[in-house]
Amino acid sequence: MEPINWHTFFFLLFSLLAVVFAVAVVVASNVVRMAFYLIMSLGAAAGLFFLAGADFVGAMQLMIYVGGTLVLLIFGVMLTAQGPFISMKTRGGDWILAALLAGILLALLIPAAFSVPAWRNRATPEYLAGVRERPATSAPLAMGLVGARVDRLAEADANRREGMAGYLLPFEIVSVHLLVVLVGAAYLARTKRRATAERRLL
Amino acid sequence: MNLLSEPVGVSHYMIVGAVMFVAGVVCMASKRNLLGVLMGIELVLNGANVNFVAFSSRFLQSEEGRSLGLDGQLIAVFVIVLAAAEAAVALAITLNFYNNYGTVDVDRASELKG
Numbered sequence: 001m002e003p004i005n006w007h008t009f010f011f012l013l014f015s016l017l018a019v020v021f022a023v024a025v026v027v028a029s030n031v032v033r034m035a036f037y038l039i040m041s042l043g044a045a046a047g048l049f050f051l052a053g054a055d056f057v058g059a060m061q062l063m064i065y066v067g068g069t070l071v072l073l074i075f076g077v078m079l080t081a082q083g084p085f086i087s088m089k090t091r092g093g094d095w096i097l098a099a100l101l102a103g104i105l106l107a108l109l110i111p112a113a114f115s116v117p118a119w120r121n122r123a124t125p126e127y128l129a130g131v132r133e134r135p136a137t138s139a140p141l142a143m144g145l146v147g148a149r150v151d152r153l154a155e156a157d158a159n160r161r162e163g164m165a166g167y168l169l170p171f172e173i174v175s176v177h178l179l180v181v182l183v184g185a186a187y188l189a190r191t192k193r194r195a196t197a198e199r200r201l202l
Numbered sequence: 203m204n205l206l207s208e209p210v211g212v213s214h215y216m217i218v219g220a221v222m223f224v225a226g227v228v229c230m231a232s233k234r235n236l237l238g239v240l241m242g243i244e245l246v247l248n249g250a251n252v253n254f255v256a257f258s259s260r261f262l263q264s265e266e267g268r269s270l271g272l273d274g275q276l277i278a279v280f281v282i283v284l285a286a287a288e289a290a291v292a293l294a295i296t297l298n299f300y301n302n303y304g305t306v307d308v309d310r311a312s313e314l315k316g
Contacts, residue, residue: 002207007261011210015218018252022225022245031235038241041222045248048218049278052259057278061251064282069244069289076237076293080306088234088307098232105224113216121264122211128261137275144276151272167276174283181287188294 011051017044026098030087035074042066056138145171212263215256223249236296236306240289247285254278 021041028034042065049058090098114120140151147166222245229242256262258274300306 002204004206005209008206008208008210011214012205015214018218019221019225022222025241025245026225026229026232031237034238034241038244041245042248045222045252048215048252049255051261052215052255053261054255054258054275054278057251057255057275057282060279060282064286065244065248069286072289072293073237073240073244076240076296079297080237080300088238090232090234094232098228101231102224102228105227106220109220109224110217113213113220118268119212119216121268122209123261123264127263127265128209137272140272141275141279144272145279149272167280170280174280178283178287181291185290185294188291189297 007051011048014044014047014051017041018048029089031077031081032086035070035077038073039066039070042070053137055136056141210262212256212259215259215262216253219249219252219256221249222246222252225249234307234309236299236308239308240292240296243288243292244285247281251278251281254281 018041021037021044024037025034025041028037042061046058046061046066049055049061140149143150143166145167147168149166152161226242226245226247226249229245230239231242233239233242254270254274254277256274257270258272258278260269263269296306299311303310
């Protein structure tokens with residue numbers, strides 16, 4: 001018997017968790033349970049990121065997605081979960097259409113995943129032995145965000161080096177976008193008590 | 203045992219991403235609860251993120267220089283941030299809709315129908 005490859009073992013574990021809970025989100029009709037399944041699915045996806053060597057992105061996934069966005073969603077669920085809205089059943093005809101859509105999309109995407117030979121290649125132990133010496137990704141990512149690509153200094157091809165600018169401009173755009181979005185969200189979700197306040201004054 | 207002893211490649215990650223994406227699309231298309239639609243969007247974005255991270259990973263390639271490098275991870279970080287922003291605005295709209303109409307059923311949001 002060949003020895004177990006633990007990377008593959010944990011990949012299978014996390015991918016099964018992610019996929020099963022993602023399907024459970026679709027199948028469940030209770031919105032509170034859907035939120036819980038979504039937390040499990042996204043947490044397992046963070047495990048997949050760690051396994052792919054993206055430690056910073058995995059940590060961000062856990063902190064921002066699982067710790068922030070989903071708490072926001074669960075607050076939304078708690079604020080609107082009253083009586084008939086907790087569990088809203090999808091109609092039978094909609095299920096058939098959705099299953100058809102899912103089948104067509106999967107039939108397109110899964111052959112596409114295997115269509116390119118380079119994507120099917122797997123790492124050899126000799127190659128992995130050289131790769132593991134690299135440092136964590138958070139510092140190169142931060143340098144990339146402020147405009148310096150320290151991870152690709154050794155790029156030999158001049159044409160490819162052209163396209164390897166940093167991400168300072170997207171970073172700025174995202175920052176301003178976040179500010180605008182937060183102001184907009186606070187404006188949209190504010191409590192409208194103006195009418196009652198005027199009445200109290202009178 | 204062949205499944206457990208072989209290393210994984212980009213294709214395996216892409217299948218996980220594809221299944222999460224499809225689950226999200228179906229969730230968006232079939233849920234009647236507005237928050238269910240939002241959860242579908244989160245699943246779609248996350249499926250895309252799985253693909254980005256897989257392409258950027260050095261551990262899934264067979265030789266040096268094949269992977270996307272840190273570009274994929276940077277884009278994944280941007281996607282996470284934009285998903286957070288989108289969730290905040292969409293939740294605000296949902297709460298506004300709930301306050302005005304007393305429901306979160308997307309089928310009842312039909313006032314703009316011709």
